[in-house]
Amino acid sequence: MRDIKTIGGQTIGGVAIREARPGERHALLALVARIDAESDFLLREPGERPFWGRDLAAFQALGNSTIFVAETVGSRPAELVGYLSAHGGRFRRNRGAVTLAVGVRRDWNGRGVATALFAAAECWARRTGAHRLELTVAESNGRALSLYDRLGFLDEGLMRDALRVNGAWRSERLMGKLIGAEHVPEWPDLTPDPIVDAPPPARIGRLEIRPALPADAAAYLAYDRAVRSETHFLMRSAAESLPDVAAARRFLAEQRIGDRAATLLAVVDGTIAGSLSLWTGAYARTAHEAGLGLAVRRDFWASGVGGRLIAAADLWVRARRLHRLSLWVFGHNGRARRFYAKHGFREEAVARRHSLIDGRLTDHVAMAKLYGAAP
Incomplete structure (x- = not known):
């Protein structure tokens, strides 16, 4: 050194x-x-x-x-x-x-x-x-x-x-x-018409939002692999999915320890259609904030699954009297940015040329929603 x-x-x-x-x-x-x-x-x-x-x-x-x-x-x-x-x-x-x-x-x-x-x-x-x-x-x-x-x-x-x-x-x-990658191209800023961009609304049966359980491990593993292979809009790629059922069981068990983290599932007629992960800040100065990660299977886009998961996140945050709910979304994911804005999130910061996806760089956009909890 x-x-x-x-x-x-x-x-x-x-x-x-x-x-x-x-x-x-x-x-x-x-x-x-x-x-x-x-x-x-x-x-x-x-x-x-x-x-x-x-x-x-x-x-x-x-x-x-x-x-x-x-x-x-x-x-x-x-x-x-x-x-x-x-x-x-x-x-x-x-x-x-x-x-x-x-x-x-x-x-x-x-x-x-x-x-x-x-x-x-x-x-x-x-x-x-x-x-x-x-x-x-x-x-x-x-x-x-x-x-x-x-x-x-x-x-x-x-x-x-x-x-x-x-x-x-x-x-x-x-x-x-x-400090580098000057010659790496960027993903274009995708801002198509939201009506043309959206797939036809999916027809779904009974939709249930519930906590994930260790017993869901096999189904959750299959869901995790599928959802990451359908889109490049998630930070973890398909190659970084959970490796096996045992790993999925450990992950889901960890989400049920204490009151500071949770994974919720959107289940349609017995099939996992989407998931929501929530976690609070690790330090006293960030304990008022929850982070959010959301994913929905492509077959269930535009079906109301994402909106129901966001509603569940709102309830989770309010029940814990938290003040801030935040997330990150890739800059070229125009649909997600519009979706979160519709549900009360404001774009706060743009980390330029942050992530490398399939040979192109994309921005990482910070979005957040504030609640009325006092300091």
Whole structure:
């Protein structure tokens, strides 16, 4: 691992930038805890661990994810004074998009540490084949916004009330920087006439919306494979479907643990026609938000299945007194964007050239719906 001690010819006094070592996980977590306690602009409350904290070696073994640290040199013992996490997408279509999060100790602010961390991360990302860097930042964090602007990140939209901090809602800006794949074509923006575009309404029998059960594993596996083979509008491709019935059973069992996640099925005459997954934020500052993933078999498009699933999502969110329901949709999926807008979702941000599908890049559009829950 090569230490980076200069940025643009300027020496970063007394600090070297390198990738974190798995054996220093505890020291790194102590640094994260200190920085979280010093600032309320970050994702976590003091005492909450980052998701990669349980197994740093496994996180880095993904091949498109790592942690960089800023370490003092010339002093004994050496100290960690800043870090940057780089988390690549989990699936084939979004592996080239890397999400960044940075933190620097207060006593080292203003000394070029964050700039050096970003330079190291960008060099690493280019080597790994990433084409996009992205991050979120509180709209009130003017200092960070200025830094990211200087580093070449562009404002891609405002995500309303994304965090709850000190009893108040806080909105965040999505910022992105394109670093590769300049010659890869894009999917066209599909905006055909909604009447011509829609298939004839399907005639369906009895429609039931109910929670998925582990006993549904075999039917759910067949559904998952079928729905992913019918369209390229889902993030996981057909090749990334659940591998077998046992995996499907484990997945469905996990959805029934606690009250913070659920998978609902739309069942028509005994056949799974669609599914809805819901999950709440992993940290205290995002616990007011639920994420949504929805899919419907092609044979049941324009039959009301999607609308019934959205209605069930509304009930689930309101029952838990949540404030925000959010989702992501591919930019060239015009029908889905119109569908969600019809059901009260607003487009908030556009992650440019985010996902690679069949040799073309497409935007990833963030949409959200707010509810009346107080902070």
